[in-house]
Amino acid sequence: MSMYTKAGQFDGPLLIFETMCYADLVSWNTILSGFRTSEGALNFAHRMNFNGVVFYLVTYTTILAFCADHEDFLFGLQLHYHIFKSGLDGDIFVGNALISMYSRLRRLIEARSVFDEMANEDLISWNAILSGYSQEGNHGLVAIFVFIEMVAEGMGLGHVSFTSAVSTCGHEMNLELGKQIHGLAIKSGYGSHVSVCNVLISTYSKCEVTEDAKLVFQCMNDRNVVSWTTMISIDEEDASLYLMR
DSSP states (O other): OOOHHTTTTHHHHHHHHHHOOOOHHHHHHHHHHHHOOOOHHHHHHHHHTTOOOOOOHHHHHHHHOOOOOOHHHHHHHHHHHHHHTTOOOOOOHHHHHHHHHHHTTTHHHHHHHHHHHOOOOOOHHHHHHHHHHHHHHGGGHHHHHHHHHHHHHOOOOOOOHHHHHHHHHHHHOOOOOOHHHHHHHTTTOTTTTTHHHHHHHHHHHTTTTTHHHHHHHHOOOOOOOOHHHHHHHHHHHGGHHOOOO
16 A cells, blocks of 8 residues: 555555455555545544544654644644643654644744754754744744754754745845855855755845846756746846746
């Protein structure tokens, strides 16, 4: 079932599962991870609970990843409560999943609470809370402080860290800090990463330094649709030149 599920062929594993005389936790988790919609996954999670399946780490992290809509917030809170009762709240993978869920739902107080209570944070933990603050327009300054703290802690910054930080600089119109983070991205080997460059182009555009945005675009090794459309939108006069490249 796992092989077919990973290959995106879900009907076959589901049929096998429905005909099994006995399904262990691995079987339930395999089917749970195969859903492509939040509604299907959460309904299946309710079914697992109804059948007395004991949730464990993989179960919780998988379900939390599907709690992406505001309607799912109460269900996510219930999961958090059961995680706490099960004594699994100290697990770093569960903690990261909780931070990501709360951040997606813009519940940043809850996300920060989980983060602060973690005994050990990894890069995923930091990126999850940083991403949450950077996506919420009213918390740009907090996002910047989180990034500075990551640097001070000696975290091995990745492209997610840089895209979130640069994006915040764009929202805050903080050109000076944006340039400093750009320099740090170059030193860290992410200066030509497509996602980082796309956000840099957007940030420089918002700060009205289009020449710097063009320079980032020209130095990119790989470009995607976002790269081209962003560049065209800020340089409409030369749009035809970009389309001909």
